[in-house]
Amino acid sequence: MRNRPIPGSSGHVRAMTLLGDPVLHAPCEPVSDFGPELAGLIEDMFATMYAANGVGLAANQVGVGLRVFVYDCPDDEDVRHLGHLVNPRLVEADGEVFRGPEGCLSLPGLEAPTPRFDRAVVEGVLMDGTPARVEGTGFFARCLQHETDHLEGGVYADHVTGWRRSRLLRAIRKEPWGGGADALRS
Template identity: 55%
Template sequence: MDIRSRGTVRPIRHVGDPVLHRPCAPVTRYDEELGELVEDMFASMYAAEGVGLAANQIGVSLSLFVYDCPDQSDKFRKGVVVNPVLIMPRVGERHIDAHDEGCLSVPGQRATLGRPDRATVHGFDTTGNPVTVEGTGLLARCLQHETDHLEGRLYIDRLPAKQRKRLLEGYRGATRSPAAG
């Protein structure tokens, strides 16, 4: 994973932060400020040792994400998608892949979650040119996970209620200070 980036590392927002639980606004300006945000997102993702990061995870409620992760053939793919639209294969043309999933916004917790093994995202690059990313394996999971973030949804929201509750209790227990008891 590339650990070099020109951006500034920003703190990752955690579950419960309102910015993570509401849909993001579309990007309307493709300018230098957007480019700087993307650099900060890559720097923050690498510092947190992630493979994808949505803008709202660093407190910016705009519809874009960055990624640097392998596809099914272990080839690393890196990029940014602005205003993504997720396209899933039709039922019957996809396989549900149940794998462990985690999130930088719910640190220390993981859960098995079934997601389609292929996904496509249409959107734009930082200059407003159209991009399409087709993903398999972990990249497909990443595209779905990051698009969920932009819609105000965390992966834990897709879990059965009891499993989600246990995971959140584990997260809260792990983040309590010893003095808090």
């Protein structure tokens, strides 16, 4: 078995894009250049995710409007899932819908019960162009759906409804970065 460097160990922590920043609320562009810049972006995204104690991070959360996300996320059986996807598409989301607590590094310090399917399948490619298919259940399925939402210009708060949404919007407006609440989809 080869020794592989820990993802993010040579990356730079980038500034986090917060709710209201236009790049966070626009669909991301497909990646067409699979060179060293993409590898550097992925390395920086891992470093940024780990520095923020996250389990997933989309490129637009660091201000880059490309279809890329990284993850280091357990499922409900505490199995660790570690990797990245380029040009991912959510191809299946099914099973039971659970309303579970969900937060976001771009809405720091907040979370809300958010409905998500218990199973998700995402297809894309790796940084070298190799096709990849990632399937997740439980918390990892939530992560996969959350990150693919980001690449479509959405955030978890877009899925929160009713009194939970009203409460979340009030909490967002109280935050120093909360001026972007109007960017949420209705």
